[in-house]
Amino acid sequence: MGIPRLSLNDPGSYSNPDEIIVSHMDIHLDVDFVHKIFSGYVILTAYVKSKTAQQLVLDSRSLHIKRITLNQNETDELLFTVDEPVHTFGSKLTIQLPKLTSEKLLLKIEYQTDVSSTALQWLVPEQTAGGKYPYVFSQCQPDHCRSIIPCQDTPGVKGTYNATITVPEDFTVLMSAVSSREPKVEKQGKKSFHFNQSVPIPAYLVAIAVGNLESRKIGPRSKVWSEPEIITKAEYEFAETDLFLKTAEDICGPYVWKIYDMLVLPPSFPFGGMENPCLTFITPTLLAGDRSLVSVVAHEIAHSWTGNLVSIKNFEHFWLNEGFTTFIERKINGRVKGEAYRHFSAIGGLKDLQQSVETLGKDNPLTKLVVDLTGVDPDDAFSTAPYEKGHTFLFYLEQLLGGAEKFEQFLRSYFNKFKNQSVDTDDFKTHLQSYFVGEEKIKEIDWNAWLHTPGMPHIIPKYDTSLQEPCKLLANRWIDWKESETHTFGSEDLKSFMPEQVEEFVALLLQKTPIPVSKLLLMENLYQMNSYKNNEIRFRWLRICIQSHWREPVESALKFATEQGRMKYVRPIFRDLFSWKETREEAIEKFNANKSKMMHVLVHNLNNDIKNTAEKST
Numbered sequence: 001m002g003i004p005r006l007s008l009n010d011p012g013s014y015s016n017p018d019e020i021i022v023s024h025m026d027i028h029l030d031v032d033f034v035h036k037i038f039s040g041y042v043i044l045t046a047y048v049k050s051k052t053a054q055q056l057v058l059d060s061r062s063l064h065i066k067r068i069t070l071n072q073n074e075t076d077e078l079l080f081t082v083d084e085p086v087h088t089f090g091s092k093l094t095i096q097l098p099k100l101t102s103e104k105l106l107l108k109i110e111y112q113t114d115v116s117s118t119a120l121q122w123l124v125p126e127q128t129a130g131g132k133y134p135y136v137f138s139q140c141q142p143d144h145c146r147s148i149i150p151c152q153d154t155p156g157v158k159g160t161y162n163a164t165i166t167v168p169e170d171f172t173v174l175m176s177a178v179s180s181r182e183p184k185v186e187k188q189g190k191k192s193f194h195f196n197q198s199v200p201i202p203a204y205l206v207a208i209a210v211g212n213l214e215s216r217k218i219g220p221r222s223k224v225w226s227e228p229e230i231i232t233k234a235e236y237e238f239a240e241t242d243l244f245l246k247t248a249e250d251i252c253g254p255y256v257w258k259i260y261d262m263l264v265l266p267p268s269f270p271f272g273g274m275e276n277p278c279l280t281f282i283t284p285t286l287l288a289g290d291r292s293l294v295s296v297v298a299h300e301i302a303h304s305w306t307g308n309l310v311s312i313k314n315f316e317h318f319w320l321n322e323g324f325t326t327f328i329e330r331k332i333n334g335r336v337k338g339e340a341y342r343h344f345s346a347i348g349g350l351k352d353l354q355q356s357v358e359t360l361g362k363d364n365p366l367t368k369l370v371v372d373l374t375g376v377d378p379d380d381a382f383s384t385a386p387y388e389k390g391h392t393f394l395f396y397l398e399q400l401l402g403g404a405e406k407f408e409q410f411l412r413s414y415f416n417k418f419k420n421q422s423v424d425t426d427d428f429k430t431h432l433q434s435y436f437v438g439e440e441k442i443k444e445i446d447w448n449a450w451l452h453t454p455g456m457p458h459i460i461p462k463y464d465t466s467l468q469e470p471c472k473l474l475a476n477r478w479i480d481w482k483e484s485e486t487h488t489f490g491s492e493d494l495k496s497f498m499p500e501q502v503e504e505f506v507a508l509l510l511q512k513t514p515i516p517v518s519k520l521l522l523m524e525n526l527y528q529m530n531s532y533k534n535n536e537i538r539f540r541w542l543r544i545c546i547q548s549h550w551r552e553p554v555e556s557a558l559k560f561a562t563e564q565g566r567m568k569y570v571r572p573i574f575r576d577l578f579s580w581k582e583t584r585e586e587a588i589e590k591f592n593a594n595k596s597k598m599m600h601v602l603v604h605n606l607n608n609d610i611k612n613t614a615e616k617s618t
C-alpha cells in the first residue's frame, strides 16, 4: 500500500483548504537566542468553504502547540490533535471546531518552535562574519514554514501576513515583507519590529533573518543588507540590481512588491538565492568582486513574477517556477549583455542538465518536467531538471511560435491572467493553446515528450555558439594533446576570456574527466587555476581534480566544501570524494565534523549521498 496523497491537491500537505482556507496570518513571535526558539502566537484568518466543515487541518513540524482559541474567545480552548507523521516531513494538526455560525474564523494558536526546526538555522557568533553576535535565518521552501508557524503549508494556498517580532535590542529583524512602522524599544532590553506583506503569497515565501545587520541603498527601491563586515563588498557587487529590475519589468510587466531588497547571508546559506518577496536572500559565494556571478540576482528578480505572483498548486509543477524563472533570467541578461550571452548561458545550463540526468539516471521519473511527489520529500526531488529542462522547453516554444516579441506578449498575458493565483501545468498548457489558437505550429508540440518523459529533452534548440567556441577550442586542444608532443599552451590562453568563459572552459573539461594529472599540473602552472576567486570556476576545477584522482587538491576541496554551505557546491564535491575509495572515509569524517554547522536540507541530502555512493566506491 503506497503512502497516501496527503490532501486533495498537494501530496506534501495535510491541510484542508478545500473546506476551510486561511487568507491571512497575524504573527507575533519573540526570538530567544539562548534556547534557539521562537515563542508567541499566530492569529489565522480563515474562511469556511464547506458548510459541513468541522475541523481545520494545518501542517506542523516539531511545533509545541500550547493553546488554541476561536474568535478572541480566550476562555473556550479548542480541542486539537497532532498526528504522528505518515512520512518524515511534518505532522497533521487537526483542530476541532464548534458548530460554525459565521463563514469567517479567527483562530489564535499559542505555540513555540523547537530547536530542531528544519526551517531555521541558528548560528553562534563564530559562524558569522563579525564573530560577535548570534544570527538566525530561515529557508522555508519547499515545506518548512510548518516548522516555524502552524499553517496551510502548500503553495496552492496564498495569503497575506503581518508580523511583530521582538528581539534583544542590539539585533535587526528582516522579513519577506515591507516594514510597517519604525522598530520600537520595549521593556527588558527588547526591541519590536513590524512587517506587512499585502500581496498574497504561499507559506514557503515567509522568511525571517535576525542578526547584526546594516544596509546600503543600491537603487530607488532597493537596499542591500548584510553584516557590517561585508556591506561594502555587497554594495559594489550588486550595484546593477535596479537595471535588472527595470529590464524585468520591461519583459514581464509591473513589479507589485514595492521594494526589492537583498540580504547577503552567512556562508552556510544553502542556496545561491531564495526569492523571498521584498527581500531576496543571497549567498556570499556570489561576492566574486567583479560582478561575474550576479545572474543569480536576475533569477531571483524574475521570480517576482514566476513563482511569487503566479504560484504553483504544488511542487509537482515546480518547473513552472524554475523553468520560467531561468528563461526570464536569461532574457534579462540577454537584454543587458547581448543575445549571444543569453544563448551562451543556455549552453552552459544544458551541461548542468546533463550532469543532473547522469547523476539521477536518464530514466529517473524526477527528471520529468511534471513529477509525482506522492510520498516523496520535495527536498529529495530537487535538481536542475525543472530549471534547465523547463528553460529548454520555453526556448523551443518561443522559437516555434513566432519569436521573442510574440512570446513575451504571451508571457505578459499569462502573468496577467493568473496573478495572485496558483496554477498547474494544465493551466499553462490551456492558456498557451488558447492564446496561440489558429497557429498551425502549436500542433507540432509533443506534450507528452516534454512534460512526462524522463531524461534529456528530445529537442535541443539551435543556440548561437559564438561565445562558447573559444572555450570549446581550448578545452579540446587540452583533451586531444598527446603529451609526447611539444605543447603550444601559454599563460595568455585565458587572458581574453570573460569569467563566464573560463567557467565554460572548466565545465567542458569536467565532462571529459579523468584527465591525466600531468596535464592538470601544467594547466595549474600556466593558468593558476587554484587562484580563481569566482566560485563557479573554483567549484568545477576542484571537481576535475578529484575526478582525476589528483590527491594534492583534496584538502583544499574539503576546505571549500566546509567553509560555505551552498548545496550546489557542497554536495557534488562531497559526492565525488565519497565515490573515490581513497578519500571516502576522510570525506565522511569531515562531513560528520561539520554537519552541525550545515542547514537541515544539506545534511539531509549528504546523508543520502553517503548511502547512495557506498556501492560505487567499493
Ligand SMILES: CC/C=C\C/C=C\C[C@@H](O)/C=C/C=C/C=C\[C@@H](O)CCCC(=O)O
Pocket: 141, 142, 270, 271, 272, 273, 274, 315, 316, 318, 371, 378, 379, 381, 382, 383, 386, 566, 567, 568, 601
Ligand atoms: C521537482 C522538484 C520538486 C520540489 C523541489 C522544491 C524545492 C526543493 C528544496 O530543496 C528547496 C530548493 C530551493 C532552491 C532555492 C534556490 C535555487 O534556485 C538555487 C539553485 C542552486 C544554487 O544556485 O545554489
Ligand SMILES: [Zn+2]
Pocket: 299, 303, 321, 322, 325
Ligand atoms: Zn529559482
